[in-house]
Amino acid sequence: MTAAEAVTFDDWLDGRRPLHLSTNIGTDRAAFQGWRNFKEAFAPELIGQAYEETSRALGRPVTSCIDPFGGSGTTALACQFLGVSPTTIEVNPFLADLIEAKLSSYDADQLVADFSEVIKCRYREYAEPFPGAPATFVEPGVSNRYIFSRPVASRIASIRAAIRKVADPANRRLMLVLLGAISLSISNVVVSGKGRRYRRDWEKRQPGPDAVDAAFSHAVIKAIYEIRRYENRLGKGYQVLRGDARELIPTNAGYDLTVFSPPYPNSFDYTDVYNVELWVCGYLGSSAENRELRLSTLRSHVQIKRSFDAPVLESSTLERVASELDGVRAKLWDQDIPAMVSAYFADMNVILTKLYGGLIPGGRAYMVVGDSQYAGVLVPVAQILNELALAGGFEVAGEEPFRSMRASPQQGGREQLAETLITLVRV
Numbered sequence: 550m551t552a553a554e555a556v557t558f559d560d561w562l563d564g565r566r567p568l569h570l571s572t573n574i575g576t577d578r579a580a581f582q583g584w585r586n587f588k589e590a591f592a593p594e595l596i597g598q599a600y601e602e603t604s605r606a607l608g609r610p611v612t613s614c615i616d617p618f619g620g621s622g623t624t625a626l627a628c629q630f631l632g633v634s635p636t637t638i639e640v641n642p643f644l645a646d647l648i649e650a651k652l653s654s655y656d657a658d659q660l661v662a663d664f665s666e667v668i669k670c671r672y673r674e675y676a677e678p679f680p681g682a683p684a685t686f687v688e689p690g691v692s693n694r695y696i697f698s699r700p701v702a703s704r705i706a707s708i709r710a711a712i713r714k715v716a717d718p719a720n721r722r723l724m725l726v727l728l729g730a731i732s733l734s735i736s737n738v739v740v741s742g743k744g745r746r747y748r749r750d751w752e753k754r755q756p757g758p759d760a761v762d763a764a765f766s767h768a769v770i771k772a773i774y775e776i777r778r779y780e781n782r783l784g785k786g787y788q789v790l791r792g793d794a795r796e797l798i799p800t801n802a803g804y805d806l807t808v809f810s811p812p813y814p815n816s817f818d819y820t821d822v823y824n825v826e827l828w829v830c831g832y833l834g835s836s837a838e839n840r841e842l843r844l845s846t847l848r849s850h851v852q853i854k855r856s857f858d859a860p861v862l863e864s865s866t867l868e869r870v871a872s873e874l875d876g877v878r879a880k881l882w883d884q885d886i887p888a889m890v891s892a893y894f895a896d897m898n899v900i901l902t903k904l905y906g907g908l909i910p911g912g913r914a915y916m917v918v919g920d921s922q923y924a925g926v927l928v929p930v931a932q933i934l935n936e937l938a939l940a941g942g943f944e945v946a947g948e949e950p951f952r953s954m955r956a957s958p959q960q961g962g963r964e965q966l967a968e969t970l971i972t973l974v975r976v
Contacts (some may be wrong), residue, residue, distance in 0.1 A: 554781060555632075555781050555782065555783045556630065556780075556781050556782045556783070557630060557783060558593075558597055558627065558630040558631050558783075559591075560630075560779075561579055561580060561627075561630045561779060561782070561799070562593060562594070563570060563579065563580075564902070576791070578777045579593060580775040580778065580846070581622075581626060581651040581772075581779075581974070582621070582623070582626075583771070584647065584651070584726070584727060584730055584772060585621070585647060585729075585730040585745065585826075586652075587620065587621040587623075588741075589855060590620065590621045591623065591810060591917055593623055593626070593627045595808065595915065595917075595970075596614075596623065596624055596627035596628065596631070597627065597631065599757060599806060599808045599913065599915045599941075600614075600628075600631050600633065600806070602913070602972075603805060603806045603913045606911060606913065607805065607911055610632075611633055611805040611806050612633060612634060612805055613633065613634045613635075613636070613792045613802075613803065613804045613805050613806070614628050614633050614634070614635050614804060614805065614806040614807060614808060615635075615636040615637075615638070615798070615802070615804045615806075615807045615904070615907060616636070616637045616638070616807065616809045617638045617794035617797075617798055617807070617809055617811075617900060617904070618638070618639070618794060618809045618810060618812070619638060619639035619644060619645065619648050620639070620644060620787070620810070621644075621648075622646075622647065622648035622651050622652065623650075623787075623965075624637070624808045624809065625637040625652055625787060626652065628784065629652060629782050629785065629786075629787065630782050630785045631783065632783035632784045632787050633784060634784060634787070634788075635652070635787050636787075636788040636789075636790065636802075636804070637787070637788070638789075638790045638791075638792070638794045638797050639789065639790075639791065640791070640792055640793055640794065640845050640846055641819075641827075641842070642825055642827045642832040642842075643729055643823050643827050643832055644675070644791055644823065645829055646722050646725065646830075647726045648789055649722060649787075649789045650719075650722050650723040650726050652787040652789070653719045653723070654719075654780065654785055654803075655719055655720065655723070655776050655780070657716075657776055658712075658778070659720065660717075660723070660773060661718050661773060662775070662889050663715045663716075663717060663720045663721075663724070664720075664724065664769050664773070666711070666714075666715070667711040667712055667715065667724060667754055668762075668766065669711075670707075670710075670711035670714070671707045671708045671711055671762065673703075673706075673707040673710060674703050674707070675702070675703045675707065676701075678697075678702040678703050678705065678706035678827070679702065679828050680834065681834045681835040681836070682828045682833075683836075686702070686828060687699055687702045688855060689707075694747065695737065696736050696737055696825065697735075697736055697737070698737075698755055698756075698757075700757060700758050700962065701736075701757065701758060701761055701781065701949065702751075703757060703758070704758035704761040704762070705761055705829055706727065708728055708765060709725065709831060712725050712728065713725075723769075723772065725830050725831075726830065727765065727768040727827075728765055728768075728830065729826035729829050730768060730826065731761075731764040732825055732826060733825055733826075735760045735761050735764055736825060737751040737754075737755075738751075738825070740821075740822055740825070740926045744821060745821065745824070745825075756794075758862055774866070783906050792845065793845045793846075794847075794900060795847075795899045795900065795903075798903035798904060798907055799907055800903055800907050802907045803907075803908075803909050804908050804909065804912060805908070805909060805913075806908075806912060806913055806914075806915075807904055807907075807908065807912075807913075807914045807915070807916075808914075808915040808916075809915075810847075810917035811847060811897060811916070811918065812846065812847045812849040812850075813849060813918065813919040813921060813930065814889070814890055814893040814894075814921045814928060814930065815849065815850075815851045815919070815921050816849075816850045816851055816852070816883070816889065816921075816923075817841060817849075817852075818846070818850040818852040818853065818887065819841055819846065819849075819850075820839075820843045820873075821852070824839075827839075827842075840853065847893065847897075848892040848893050848895075848896050849889070849893050849896075850889065851883045851885045851886060851889050856892075857885060857889050857891070857892040858892070859891045859892045859895035860895060862894060862898055862935055862937060862940075863936065863937065863940035864894070864933050864936040864940070865930060865936065866932050866933050866936055867891070867894055867933045867936070867937075869929055870890065870926065870927075870929075870933070871887060871890065871891050872920050874886065874887035874924075874926050874928075875887050875889060877923070877924040877925065877926055880924040881923055881924055886923050890923075890928055892905045894933055894934075894937065897934060897937065898937050898941070901934070901937055901938055902941055905941055905942055905943060905975055908975040909975065910975060911974065911975065912974075913916050913946070913972060913973065913974055913975070914938075914943070914971075914972070914973040914974075915970065915971070916934070916970070916971045916972075917951055917968060917969070917970050917971075918930045918931050918934060918968065918969055918971060919966060919967070919968040919969075920966045920968070920969075922966060928970075931948060931967070931969035933972055935971060936943070936970060942975070943973040943975060943976065944974045944976055945971070945972070946972040946973065946974045947970070947972035948967065948970070948971050948972070950967060950968070950969060950970075951967075951968040951969055951970045
């Protein structure tokens with residue numbers, strides 16, 4: 550395959566031009582990115598910008614990139630279309646498999662055959678579709694409130710069982726994550742940045758098993774079309790590491806670039822956003838497994854009791870913020886918030902330290918972060934992380950506003966909170 554025959558980064562984006570790199574509006578038009586909607590993802594063009602700037606600084610094209618918080622897989626997927634070898638770390642097993650499904654190569658004919666077999670075997674009835682799931686998951690639920698009606702839950706479980714019989718691991722993974730991705734659309738709930746809530750008039754809107762079949766078939770057929778169209782991307786290699794980035798970031802690995810957005814210290818457990826998919830796909834089988842996964846995430850929230858022990862860090866701003874938060878502790882909705890904020894930066898300091906070791910001299914880190922606010926105390930995340938990065942040996946090459954967020958009620962009001970793109974250089 551020659552470079553002229555390869556599908557490029559611009560081919561993949563198909564003429565999309567965002568108003569700003571901070572918005573992902575229209576990203577779902579880019580192949581693979583519509584498989585599951587990610588409202589807060591950044592634009593793929595950010596990776597393109599990071600690639601160009603870092604290549605110029607190095608005097609050669611970037612060849613390797615690591616993303617320690619894989620999320621939607623935007624960084625890794627963009628890297629493949631740029632001809633860069635990506636490494637992605639993701640602690641959430643549903644997201645890790647979704648990322649790998651986007652990055653994998655397929656025998657499209659075999660995928661079509663496997664999909665046909667799954668569709669033929671989807672009619673088995675299940676008395677207990679999701680063993681171990683919360684009581685609210687399947688009808689009758691609790692106080693007659695439930696996420697899935699029993700016929701819908703049974704059809705989902707039947708399709709999942711048929712998928713598990715598929716021999717090809719890539720095809721099996723793809724269809725499983727697509728089943729998870731469509732599950733919310735045929736449920737009684739919606740998920741947003743504020744958590745999960747029931748749809749308006751959900752009792753009157755009860756999809757049946759046919760809706761499951763239609764949504765799943767549409768998702769798989771769309772994916773097969775995109776796989777065929779974009780199979781000749783510039784790069785096909787990748788590495789997906791499953792687990793805690795604090796432990797898995799390779800040091801002395803010689804990466805040219807890292808582009809990522811970590812969880813924000815906004816007291817929201819991002820595991821909750823994907824809880825439905827985690828149970829639907831079978832990644833969770835008990836409340837203990839759910840707790841274990843939540844404990845593997847960054848200490849950015851207080852929705853689960855855990856240790857918030859943290860060392861003293863080299864940041865005068867963090868020292869001031871910690872003191873101010875301690876002074877308003879009585880006004881906070883959770884007394885652990887001051888300790889959580891300090892623990893978050895201790896975790897991020899580990900991430901920055903390991904990335905410094907993993908990048909080559911002159912390698913760059915592009916990091917999108919967001920501020921938080923509690924009881925009127927602003928937590929200027931970018932400023933604190935810059936101080937930690939400087940103490941760790943990085944140079945700060947750039948800091949620019951990315952977008953603004955509306956503060957949640959838990960964070961103390963409706964003021965706009967800044968998001969910032971930080972660019973660091975490994976000295």
